[in-house]
Amino acid sequence: MKNNKILKFFREKAVIVALVVCLLAAGTITGVYTMRQSKANEDTDYLDMSELQGETKEDLQEANNDNVTNEGPELEDQFAQVEPEEEKQEEDQTEEPDSTAASSQTVSSVTTISLNFSEESTLVWPINGNVIMNYSMDKTIHFSTLDVYKYNPAIVISGEVNTKVLAAANGKVTDISINEETGNTVTMDLGNGYEAVYGQLKEIPLSVGDMVETNELIGYVSEPTKYYTVEGSNIYFELRKDGEPVNPMNYLQ
Numbered sequence: 001m002k003n004n005k006i007l008k009f010f011r012e013k014a015v016i017v018a019l020v021v022c023l024l025a026a027g028t029i030t031g032v033y034t035m036r037q038s039k040a041n042e043d044t045d046y047l048d049m050s051e052l053q054g055e056t057k058e059d060l061q062e063a064n065n066d067n068v069t070n071e072g073p074e075l076e077d078q079f080a081q082v083e084p085e086e087e088k089q090e091e092d093q094t095e096e097p098d099s100t101a102a103s104s105q106t107v108s109s110v111t112t113i114s115l116n117f118s119e120e121s122t123l124v125w126p127i128n129g130n131v132i133m134n135y136s137m138d139k140t141i142h143f144s145t146l147d148v149y150k151y152n153p154a155i156v157i158s159g160e161v162n163t164k165v166l167a168a169a170n171g172k173v174t175d176i177s178i179n180e181e182t183g184n185t186v187t188m189d190l191g192n193g194y195e196a197v198y199g200q201l202k203e204i205p206l207s208v209g210d211m212v213e214t215n216e217l218i219g220y221v222s223e224p225t226k227y228y229t230v231e232g233s234n235i236y237f238e239l240r241k242d243g244e245p246v247n248p249m250n251y252l253q
């Protein structure tokens with residue numbers, strides 16, 4: 001009986017020990033599995049984050065490239081819109097010197113007219129026509145319309161009405177007036193005390209102070225005044241030196 005009790009006691013202890021061992025083994029296995037699973041999760045998370053970061057960098061790079069690509073044409077368009085305005089400003093800046101140059105040429109052409117008439121200078125004919133009354137200051141000549149004899153300080157050149165009258169020399173207009181005998185009359189300073197007087201004119205395109213070049217239009221032949229009705233239409237042409245008449249025929253070519 002005593003032996004049976006002892007065996008029963010050891011059997012119960014063995015069962016308890018076996019249960020304890022099983023529990024310990026189960027706990028150990030569970031701990032190991034849990035540790036491995038946790039490590040695996042950490043590795044997975046690390047890989048996921050790395051991949052995610054890599055993808056994010058690539059996405060950001062692609063987005064930046066897209067922005068650069070999209071903004072490029074817009075910037076080019078903006079520069080394209082600005083360029084015509086800059087070209088226009090350059091054209092405007094180029095046109096302004098042209099206007100100044102034109103003005104300079106006009107002033108230059110005026111200032112280059114020389115008023116330097118002298119005894120050696122020559123005159124061109126104001127119109128092509130016959131001299132119907134000569135210069136005469138040493139004796140009197142007959143004036144047909146007036147039927148009188150008197151001195152003549154000029155030459156009278158026949159010409160049809162509306163014939164162009166040209167400047168006989170370079171001159172500056174000093175007077176434009178109406179004379180009872182010579183009608184519309186233009187006086188010009190030729191320089192060095194010489195003056196030219198043109199009478200029997202109309203439609204005079206000049207003003208006092210104008211500079212006139214040789215052969216430039218100064219008017220047209222007008223109907224004669226009452227002093228020259230018999231002689232007919234003509235140009236009265238007088239040349240003076242220091243206020244005294246001189247013979248134009250000595251200077252005409």
